Amino acid sequence: xxxxxxxxxxxxxxxxxxxxxxxxxxxxxxxxxxxxxxxxxxxxxxxxxxxxxxxxxxxxxxxxxxxxxxxxxxxxxxxxxxxxxxxxxxxxxxxxxxxxxxxxxxxxxxxxxxxxxxxxxxxxxxxxx
Amino acid sequence: xxxxxxxxxxxxxxxxxxxxxxxxxxxxxxxxxxxxxxxxxxxxxxxxxxxxxxxxxxxxxxxxxxxxxxxxxxxxxxxxxxxxxxxxxxxxxxxxxxxxxxxxxxxxxxxxxxxxxxxxxxxxxxxxxxxxxxxxxxxxxxxxxxxxxxxxxxxxxxxxxxxxxxxxxxxxxxxxxxxxxxxxxxxxxxxxxxxxxxxxxxxxxxxxxxxxxxxxxxxxxxxxxxxxxxxxxxxxxxxxxxxxxxxxxxxxxxxxxxxxxxxxxxxxxxxxxxxxxxxxxxxxxxxxxxxxxxxxxxxxxxxxxxxxxxxxxxxxxxxxxxxxxxxxxxxxxx
Numbered sequence: 001x002x003x004x005x006x007x008x009x010x011x012x013x014x015x016x017x018x019x020x021x022x023x024x025x026x027x028x029x030x031x032x033x034x035x036x037x038x039x040x041x042x043x044x045x046x047x048x049x050x051x052x053x054x055x056x057x058x059x060x061x062x063x064x065x066x067x068x069x070x071x072x073x074x075x076x077x078x079x080x081x082x083x084x085x086x087x088x089x090x091x092x093x094x095x096x097x098x099x100x101x102x103x104x105x106x107x108x109x110x111x112x113x114x115x116x117x118x119x120x121x122x123x124x125x126x127x128x129x
Numbered sequence: 130x131x132x133x134x135x136x137x138x139x140x141x142x143x144x145x146x147x148x149x150x151x152x153x154x155x156x157x158x159x160x161x162x163x164x165x166x167x168x169x170x171x172x173x174x175x176x177x178x179x180x181x182x183x184x185x186x187x188x189x190x191x192x193x194x195x196x197x198x199x200x201x202x203x204x205x206x207x208x209x210x211x212x213x214x215x216x217x218x219x220x221x222x223x224x225x226x227x228x229x230x231x232x233x234x235x236x237x238x239x240x241x242x243x244x245x246x247x248x249x250x251x252x253x254x255x256x257x258x259x260x261x262x263x264x265x266x267x268x269x270x271x272x273x274x275x276x277x278x279x280x281x282x283x284x285x286x287x288x289x290x291x292x293x294x295x296x297x298x299x300x301x302x303x304x305x306x307x308x309x310x311x312x313x314x315x316x317x318x319x320x321x322x323x324x325x326x327x328x329x330x331x332x333x334x335x336x337x338x339x340x341x342x343x344x345x346x347x348x349x350x351x352x353x354x355x356x357x358x359x360x361x362x363x364x365x366x367x368x369x370x371x372x373x374x375x376x377x378x379x380x381x382x383x384x385x386x387x388x389x390x391x392x393x394x395x396x397x398x399x400x401x402x403x404x405x406x407x408x409x410x411x412x413x414x415x416x417x418x419x420x421x422x423x424x425x426x427x428x429x430x431x432x433x434x435x436x437x438x439x440x441x442x443x444x445x446x447x448x449x450x451x452x453x454x455x456x457x458x459x460x461x462x463x
Contacts, residue, residue, distance in 0.1 A: 070274045106417050
């Protein structure tokens with residue numbers, strides 16, 4: 001089962017990652033401000049590259065970030081693009097839920113920006129803290 | 130005679146008994162001696178064991194001591210290296226500071242103005258750029274990807290390119306300046322090639338102020354311009370082009386200039402995202418909304434007071450939390 005999921009504990013500078021390859025439910029939550037974002041996301045992307053070859057029928061990413069740095073934002077796009085691949089390859093469906101604090105206009109705006117360039121269902125979901 | 134014989138027999142008997150006693154005692158003594166010998170052997174083996182153990186302990190303690198010395202030495206080396214890095218970056222800060230506009234020059238051109246500049250580390254990825262040309266004031270707040278040393282490298286690139294574009298090439302339209310900056314950054318950092326490219330870039334808020342006409346020409350790359358009209362209770366936000374300078378580009382982007390007519394007493398703000406992105410000790414983000422509210426709440430203050438207030442507010446908000454990012458806020462009153 002270990003291979004069928006990817007997890008990482010939340011740290012002060014990196015989000016918690018909980019990608020369950022069996023159910024297709026992916027959670028990513030917290031801050032993403034690693035000094036070297038590319039290095040942090042590499043193992044996750046390697047796992048995803050494998051997953052999208054044989055994905056669950058439905059993949060849902062719930063992503064809830066308080067803050068991310070510019071270098072992470074590029075990795076986040078890459079993450080979304082990988083999920084796009086699932087739909088593109090016709091191997092399953094994928095969608096993204098962008099969860100944001102209803103007071104945080106910056107995170108709403110970031111979500112809107114991503115939504116405009118991502119070609120799979122992208123839901124902006126607000127919550128009250 | 131008979132008694133003499135008796136006596137002899139008695140003596141012999143006594144002697145025999147004595148002899149027997151002595152023999153018994155000797156046997157006992159022999160047994161004790163044997164016990165003692167066994168005990169002695171035992172004590173000797175114990176002693177040997179203890180000695181061996183002692184040697185082992187000695188060796189172990191020696192090893193620990195050597196280890197401790199090594200750790201101590203490594204610690205010292207790390208400390209020295211750390212100090213060297215700090216010294217080196219601190220020296221780099223002098224270079225970065227030398228490039229930054231001088232406060233009194235800005236104040237001379239813009240008497241009612243503040244610049245709140247708080248790098249997260251010693252050197253900064255945020256920088257501000259200022260020049261006076263043909264009676265106009267050129268001012269920019271720039272936020273380069275990252276912070277610390279990589280941010281500072283980028284800021285050097287940005288600073289030099291802005292000098293070249295504005296002072297040597299003589300461009301005087303913010304949109305055109307940002308377009309040129311974008312092209313030059315991508316050329317300088319070879320970002321035209323997917324394989325070798327770095328994706329680093331910068332967010333910019335660029336203004337050209339005409340003090341006579343009280344106009345601002347503004348162009349932005351991911352950073353808006355905020356205006357508070359005199360005696361207004363709201364912030365007017367001039368939105369930026371939603372693209373950073375530099376980085377990979379799938380399609381051509383043109384940065385647009387917006388011309389704004391202001392009146393005496395109007396205030397405007399250029400900033401990076403660092404102020405709004407600061408987390409409190411309760412891990413609560415400042416957020417743009419609260420930042421704007423704070424700006425609106427201090428409109429009765431002079432610009433110098435506003436700068437001080439914002440700095441104190443930030444320090445209190447931050448508490449014992451690490452600073453999230455470089456901070457740059459520039460406020461100017463016409």
